[in-house]
Amino acid sequence: MTLDDIATPSLRHVADVHVELGPLIDVGEVLLGRRRVVPITGGSIRGPGLEATILPGGADTQLVTADGTIVVDTRYVALTDAGAHITLATQGFRHGPPEVLARLAVGELVGADEYVFRLTARLEAADQALAWVNATVFVGSAARRADAVDYRMYALV
Numbered sequence: 001m002t003l004d005d006i007a008t009p010s011l012r013h014v015a016d017v018h019v020e021l022g023p024l025i026d027v028g029e030v031l032l033g034r035r036r037v038v039p040i041t042g043g044s045i046r047g048p049g050l051e052a053t054i055l056p057g058g059a060d061t062q063l064v065t066a067d068g069t070i071v072v073d074t075r076y077v078a079l080t081d082a083g084a085h086i087t088l089a090t091q092g093f094r095h096g097p098p099e100v101l102a103r104l105a106v107g108e109l110v111g112a113d114e115y116v117f118r119l120t121a122r123l124e125a126a127d128q129a130l131a132w133v134n135a136t137v138f139v140g141s142a143a144r145r146a147d148a149v150d151y152r153m154y155a156l157v
Contacts, residue, residue, distance in 0.1 A: 011154040014138065015047025019054060019076070019149045033071075034064040040076045043148070049155070050133075052078035052086060060149075069095040072119065084127035092119025094144065107146035117142040121153060 022039035029035075043054035058076025065071065074090045095101070096115025103110050121138035125131070142151035 009156045011139070012049070012157050013047060014049035014153045014155050015045045015051075017043065017045050017054075017140070017151050017153055019043040019074075019151075021060070021147050021149065030063075032063055033066060036062040036064065038062065040074065045078055045153075047153070050080070050086075050153075052080040054078045058088075067095070068098055068101045069093055070101075080127075080130070082127075082129065084125060084130055086123055086125045086130060086133065088121060088123055090119045090121045090140070092117070092140075092142070094142070104144050109146065110144070112141075112143040117144060117151075119151065 019040055020042040022041045025037040025039075027035035027037060038060040039056075040054065040058035040060065041056045045052040045054065055077045058074060060072055060074040062073070063071040070093070072090065072092050072094065074088070076088050078086045078088060080086060094104075094115065094117040100110055100114045104115070119140045119142055121140055123133040123136070123138060125133050137156040138153050139156060140151040140153045142149055
């Protein structure tokens with residue numbers, strides 16, 4: 001067996017995710033950069049593979065590095081339209097030219113083509129109808145809004 005025998009994965013669109021955000025909490029400078037926490041107050045997951053409402057109570061614990069890159073690390077819970085809970089955890093990076101990141105920082109609407117915002121997502125569900133999410137690798141391409149993050153979530157298949 002060689003590396004040529006390994007299947008090349010493809011992406012399947014699962015849902016578009018809209019995460020509503022509360023006011024940023026600036027923790028301050030820590031060992032690796034500036035720590036910030038952004039409360040997750042709600043949102044929605046809508047698409048061909050998943051329909052759910054994001055519940056309030058999650059958070060995005062961010063680290064802003066010396067070059068302005070934002071390292072995102074979120075945890076939140078969604079309730080499917082069928083009444084099942086799903087936990088979501090995303091990790092990723094938002095980076096770009098300093099002037100673009102500065103515009104994002106003050107809530108300006110910036111085109112998603114002016115910076116890079118990519119993430120991975122891990123989903124967990126106890127409901128057997130959703131067992132497939134427990135063994136699926138998800139990736140996403142995101143955009144930051146003044147009070148929300150939107151991302152298109154794909155399953156790596």
